[in-house]
Amino acid sequence: MEHFLGELIVRFGYIGLFAALALGIIGLPVPDETLLTFAGYNAFLGKLHFSITLLIAFIGAASGISISYLIGYKLGLPFLKKYGPKLHITEKRIARTRQLFKKYGNFLLILGFFIPGVRHLTAYITGIANIGWRRFMLYAYSGALIWSITFISLGYKLGEKWYIVGKYVHKYGFFVLLICLLAALFVFAYLYLRKAKVTGEPG
Template sequence: MALGIIGLPIPDETILTFAGYLISQKNLHFIPTIFSAFLGSISGITISFFIGRKFGLNFLHKHVSFFHITEEKIHKTKKWFESYGEWLFLFGYFIPGVRHLTALIAGSADTKYSKFALFAYIGGLIWSITFVTIGFNVGIEWNNIIEKIHRHTLMILGIIIVLITLIFIVKKFFQKLF
């Protein structure tokens, strides 16, 4: 779980859901499984936070021209995280890709660790319980449901990538015009 949260291509939700399935088949126990998933998720998000704290701003400052990031944008992002970041820490686990970046950005934006940990750890617990419980309740329908989840997740991710690409292209086009 920790490596998946840090950003390695590990199917976190699938692992949690499968663990829930194994609980339903009496191969695992509910409380230790939730506890293990929770510890893995908070370990990974904590490591990501401190990676962001240590390297994030320095990396951005060295590569501002490549990423088109200004000091003003960095300041605005930091203020946004101070105001609304806790909700992203809490629910970001449920958005593929977001859970991998929130901690890095929070660390880079000098978010207070105590605020980050409070919301991110509660989010990790909710996330772990949710997917393990889904797996437990899925039982026999495991293969059919996992196939549908993967199909829809890939479709949504594809749409998001297309939209981001279109926004980037339109932005570049209008920058050249004006």
């Protein structure tokens, strides 16, 4: 896996990172978290620029989830059930994601990035449910940003030990999700307080 990711980064650089993440979000079998962490590790080595890597990762994830939303919105559930299995999107996964969507609503667009098997489906289900584009962008792009920052930063901070992230994500997925959820709440609270402070200042 490391050899494959190394070839992807060396040969295609930021374009490879963008394309792999976009296609991975749509549903192709791309090890997304491992790729992000490895990209962070390459930023640690100086082969990639940290800020540019974050930007490209965010754009890739946002592009992939936007395409998924448009497919769900325009073509609906019958299309997903018919062609989804080619992307390992089974009816069981669709049903599970719809139940999670009913339980968590739009916040699943943020949480879903951190749940393997759900990340690829949240936008499809949101599009099928005819959720408005602006609302979709608010939650989905926030999730894409938090997800990208989380794993690229982990790869950057861990350095040579970047590879342990994939191991712990699969072994302790719930706890990783909980930590990321707390981080997301912190970001939203910060933005809310900052906005309130700005609007509260005298003009």
